[in-house]
Amino acid sequence: MIYKSIILSFLLLFSFSNLFAKDHKPTLLFYCGVTMVKPMKEIAKIIENKYHCSIKISQGGSKDLYESLKFSKKGDLYLPGSDSYRKDNIKDGFFLDSEYIGFNQASIFVQKNNPSNIKNLDDFLNEDLNSILCDPQSGSIGRVTKKIFTQYKGIDFFEESFDNAVEIGIDSRSINQALISKRVDLSINWKATAFWHENSKYIDLIQIDEKYAPKKKLVISLLKFSKHKDIAKEFMNYASSKEGQKIMKKYGFR
Numbered sequence: 001m002i003y004k005s006i007i008l009s010f011l012l013l014f015s016f017s018n019l020f021a022k023d024h025k026p027t028l029l030f031y032c033g034v035t036m037v038k039p040m041k042e043i044a045k046i047i048e049n050k051y052h053c054s055i056k057i058s059q060g061g062s063k064d065l066y067e068s069l070k071f072s073k074k075g076d077l078y079l080p081g082s083d084s085y086r087k088d089n090i091k092d093g094f095f096l097d098s099e100y101i102g103f104n105q106a107s108i109f110v111q112k113n114n115p116s117n118i119k120n121l122d123d124f125l126n127e128d129l130n131s132i133l134c135d136p137q138s139g140s141i142g143r144v145t146k147k148i149f150t151q152y153k154g155i156d157f158f159e160e161s162f163d164n165a166v167e168i169g170i171d172s173r174s175i176n177q178a179l180i181s182k183r184v185d186l187s188i189n190w191k192a193t194a195f196w197h198e199n200s201k202y203i204d205l206i207q208i209d210e211k212y213a214p215k216k217k218l219v220i221s222l223l224k225f226s227k228h229k230d231i232a233k234e235f236m237n238y239a240s241s242k243e244g245q246k247i248m249k250k251y252g253f254r
Helices: 002-023 034-051 062-072 084-092 119-123 140-153 156-166 172-180 193-195 231-241 241-250
Strands: 027-031 054-060 077-079 095-104 105-110 129-132 166-168 184-191 204-207 216-223
Touching: 027 062, 027 105, 027 231, 034 054, 034 172, 034 231, 034 241, 054 062, 062 077, 062 084, 062 140, 077 231, 084 095, 084 140, 084 216, 095 231, 095 241, 105 140, 105 172, 105 193, 105 241, 119 140, 119 156, 129 140, 129 156, 129 172, 140 184, 140 193, 166 172, 172 184, 172 193, 172 204, 193 204, 204 241, 216 231
Parallel strands: 027 054, 027 077, 129 166, 129 184
Antiparallel strands: 077 216, 095 216, 105 184, 105 204
16 A cells, blocks of 8 residues: 555656646747837737747846846847847857847937927037936947937037936936936937837927938847747747737837
8 A cells, every 4th residue: 555655646746747847838038128128028928828938028228138148148039229239249149040120210309399499419518408318338229329429410529418418328218207207308219119108298209310310220139049949930020020010010110
């Protein structure tokens, strides 16, 4: 009887182990720039339901995210706010397949109805106005802002504009919060975020000439150390499909 009980216990343990193994969901780690989190979360839910998996989204500044995946060598997908992060770091050998899923563009952001009558980039040197600009070493919008200012009137204009800023943000979200709370009058941010429901009531846009603020491609990349490459590829394919593009458009991306 003792032997039978031991054997039965082992059989039950083996059965539960198999059951757990079958029910265990594969978990993917997705490094995603703050600006793209909303559409990516919606797509993630679709992929999770379809492939019985879990997708964890790590959000933040594009450079910080890259440094994180480079250090940990873990994760499945990377989507920065500008394709320049992929191009600049492709030499490290961490990126495999990639998919173009749309583009974003920088604009001047002002408070609703533009009460300060802001007109163009020159207003970033106006000492009577309060501005917030993103750190070029942190978020993709900071990097793009530096390029816009430099191409507009040179490196001196860039440095003077940052010196005149009352706040330095770390990503697009921190910039929008400063405008919503009316701590600042203007900034530069990714256009798509102005159309989000939590921002659209408080923020208006002023277009920047496309020769200074060109469209920036959004490219999602499969990571070399991904443990779930098949599911990650399905995510990429869906994001670039007609269905995925409808979701992107809903959040202001084209």
